[in-house]
Amino acid sequence: MKAKMKRNKILLIHGPNLHLLGTREPQIYGKFTLKDINEELKEKAKQSGLSLEVLQSNSEGEIVEKITNSKYDLLIINPAAYTHTSVAIRDAILAVNKPVIEVHLSNIYKREDFRKKSLISDISIGVITGFGPASYTLAFSAAAHFLKKVL
Numbered sequence: 001m002k003a004k005m006k007r008n009k010i011l012l013i014h015g016p017n018l019h020l021l022g023t024r025e026p027q028i029y030g031k032f033t034l035k036d037i038n039e040e041l042k043e044k045a046k047q048s049g050l051s052l053e054v055l056q057s058n059s060e061g062e063i064v065e066k067i068t069n070s071k072y073d074l075l076i077i078n079p080a081a082y083t084h085t086s087v088a089i090r091d092a093i094l095a096v097n098k099p100v101i102e103v104h105l106s107n108i109y110k111r112e113d114f115r116k117k118s119l120i121s122d123i124s125i126g127v128i129t130g131f132g133p134a135s136y137t138l139a140f141s142a143a144a145h146f147l148k149k150v151l
């Protein structure tokens with residue numbers, strides 16, 4: 001009998017206001033929608049034999065609950081505005097001790113000073129910032145590479 005291989009699971013979290021992609025400040029964030037991003041990553045997951053769960057939430061508490069109550073091998077997160085403020089999300093990530101990749105559509109270091117500080121970067125494997133929707137594709141490839149090497 002063939003043993004069934006467990007597929008590695010990636011949890012992808014999009015923080016506040018990212019549900020508005022497509023219409024939100026298109027000069028900064030572009031014209032594609034969150035659905036476009038999620039569909040591309042779901043396709044990539046299928047191709048790479050990984051499982052993917054996606055959450056978009058505008059609520060810090062819901063994000064903390066998802067990070068701490070779900071089963072997954074690696075977290076890809078665009079914490080959006082919470083990047084710069086949320087000790088709660090930082091603490092949730094530290095509590096579960098899972099590998100994390102931080103993602104931003106815009107280059108947070110090229111924008112207002114308050115965006116240059118991330119509470120997540122120093123506890124992440126790495127940060128991908130400034131490539132628009134390709135930031136997510138790059139993050140997914142980095143995640144697949146990391147999981148292959150580590151797990």
Ligand code: DQA
Binds near residue numbers: 082083104106107
């Ligand atoms: C963002 C950058 C954050 O500063 C901002 O609050 C966002 C989106 C990005 O993807 O570029 O909502 O995380």
